[in-house]
Amino acid sequence: MRAWGTIYLVRPEWDGDDEDMDDAVVEEYEPAKSFLEVAPELWRLAGNHERAATIEALVDRVYERQRRWMTASEIEELLQLLEGVEDALVGTVVDEHWMLRPEQVPELRKRTKYLHLDENRGDLAVSGVAAGISDVYSLRAILREALVRGLLISLD
Numbered sequence: 001m002r003a004w005g006t007i008y009l010v011r012p013e014w015d016g017d018d019e020d021m022d023d024a025v026v027e028e029y030e031p032a033k034s035f036l037e038v039a040p041e042l043w044r045l046a047g048n049h050e051r052a053a054t055i056e057a058l059v060d061r062v063y064e065r066q067r068r069w070m071t072a073s074e075i076e077e078l079l080q081l082l083e084g085v086e087d088a089l090v091g092t093v094v095d096e097h098w099m100l101r102p103e104q105v106p107e108l109r110k111r112t113k114y115l116h117l118d119e120n121r122g123d124l125a126v127s128g129v130a131a132g133i134s135d136v137y138s139l140r141a142i143l144r145e146a147l148v149r150g151l152l153i154s155l156d
Contacts, residue, residue, distance in 0.1 A: 005033040008154040009146050010069070026151055033155055035139035037114040038132045039082055045108065045129070046088035055081050062155055070153040075143050082140055086133050098130035 007029045014024030036059050040052035058078060062070050070078070086098070093108075094100055100108065105125045109117045117128040146153050 005156045006030040007032040007035075007142055008156070009142070009149070009151040010154045012150065012152050025154075026149065027145070029138075029142055032138065032142060034114060035135040035142075036155075038135045039085065039139065041112050041114050042085050042089060042129070042132050042136065045093050045111070046085060047092070048088060051081055059155075068155045070155070072147060072150075072152070075146055075153060079140060079143050079147075082136055082143075085136055089129060089133070094129050098127070098133055100126045100129055102126055 008025050009027040009029075010024045011026060036055070040055045043049070043052035043055070055078065058070075058074060058081070062068050062074065090096055090098070093104075102123075105117055105128070108115070108129075109119070109125075114132070115128045116131045117125045119125070121128065143153070145151075
């Protein structure tokens, strides 16, 4: 997986030529690509390592291509893989408000890389998983937008 970049919604007819990029890019979301890092972490915290690995494999497949584009079927697959993560976390990792108990933070900090659980957040670290869930909501909105508008997703 790659960290921190931009997700672009692009017209499917674009040939990938950088000279035409301004016309091909319909929307860009920065640093939304980090959302693709957070989602597998959340699934691992919820105990579903298989779903986390499937998300990572999908993103890695996209990165292995010359044109790092996610097809409509991959966008749909990713949407399905994201479904239910918040429900899986409530009652097992977070409370009904998506908050951690303060004593959980040090242990979870060791097991995560992309969630906002840093010591410099102080008391706000208990909301780090909530921020991650919010990132997944944003990612879902981006994916749905691409599908509704008939666009593809390009990762930088």
